[in-house]
Amino acid sequence: MSTSFIPPEWGQSLAETIFPDVQTTMNLFGIHLRTVSTDWQYPIHDHPQYEINYVLQGQQLMTVGSQSYVQQEGDLMILSPGTSHSSRTIDGQSFTYFCIHFDIDDRLFLSLLERLNQVIFRQSSAVAQALRPHLLKIAQPIDHTDEHIITRRMRLQAAVFELFGVLWEAISNEAAGLAPASYAHVEMAHQIAARLQGIANRNIVQLEATSDSHYGIDDIAAELGISPSHCNRIFHQVFAISPRSYLSNLVLHKSKLLLSDQRMSIQDIASILGYRDIAHFSRQFKRWSGISPSHYRKNQMVMPSECKA
Known part of the structure; x- marks a missing residue:
């Protein structure tokens, strides 16, 4: 069963390098x-x-x-x-x-x-x-008969x-x-995605927000020297989704990984992800996935026995 890395409390690390998450299927x-x-x-x-x-x-x-x-x-x-x-x-x-x-x-x-x-x-x-x-x-051609x-x-x-x-x-x-202009857009979208991943890794979520500015898009755009609307447009051209949806997917993926660890309570997971309470987390998770966190966890527990049958 998969688990997720739980970062230390702020101020405990002497030095830290965050590497990109790898979620690629080939x-x-x-x-x-x-x-x-x-x-x-x-x-x-x-x-x-x-x-x-x-x-x-x-x-x-x-x-x-x-x-x-x-x-x-x-x-x-x-x-x-x-x-x-x-x-x-x-x-x-x-x-x-x-x-x-x-x-x-x-x-x-x-x-x-x-x-x-x-x-x-x-x-x-x-x-x-x-x-x-x-x-x-x-x-x-290599002889792999012993492997x-x-x-x-x-x-x-x-x-x-x-x-x-x-x-x-x-x-x-x-x-x-x-095609320098087209390639520049791809590179810019990649930089935006990396910064959104950083927001998810830092567990800073403000999921009641109604605009992308609350997700850090304004800050990201300022860092890259572009307007928020241009930031959204470039990102959508390359990834076919908005930065807000991309960040939501990252947090949902992280939520599922944490829920797969039966040692952690749903309350603990909500706190780790930056939600103010478990009810807030449950509402958001259900809006994304269609089921509650507890229902998802229950399904995760049932699946191994079903696979063995």
Whole structure:
């Protein structure tokens, strides 16, 4: 059962560094390393995930929509979900490629990928060169017969997350040069989100407020040198929700983590989250989730036995 970190009382810490919370879900599909025959071809298809396609040896003809690309050794392609594409050999020559299909729920990461106007990154590009060692690391066949399947899966996930970190940095640099205004908005939204996360981590909640100014939006906007309305507009463009809703989601997530710890009373949890009393917390939690804190906790206790049945 999950628990949440409970910070010490104010003034007890001599030094402290708060790292960002990680609440990312990643799904990996159809990862494969394949060497194909001289007359190989894959018909037109599409899928609901992103695809990273990397040629390790030889060359392939990749057709994306109505555009064809000769993808040579070291060239990288990033295909968006729903994009029709097909592949075949060129001049009867075999080739080897590596492919990853993925989806991820990180809105900031997805917003950057969605802004990509580029499908292929040539071997000489900064993006392809930055990703090459990480792709080769994942694609390298290794004898894992002595490892448990869970260990292999965790190693793969760790390697792919590392790849995504490099991908984010490399594409960010590309995007900054191709569309500076759009990229600046993404970066600004990220800074706003980080400050909202800081508000949630400090347990400062004023959830009876009727305007975003009570949530710290005015202060955040002043720190960033923009107006509150511009702050709200940029954030909504990137995350598709208001800063107020984003903060509410953070506090709801934190509430659920604390409620999962049966050692803590609901009164204690309300105090930790900054509510003036348990009734205030209960009303807000029910407004967000549709059920009371006690009902949620009861369901958490029942679920393990139901799963065993």
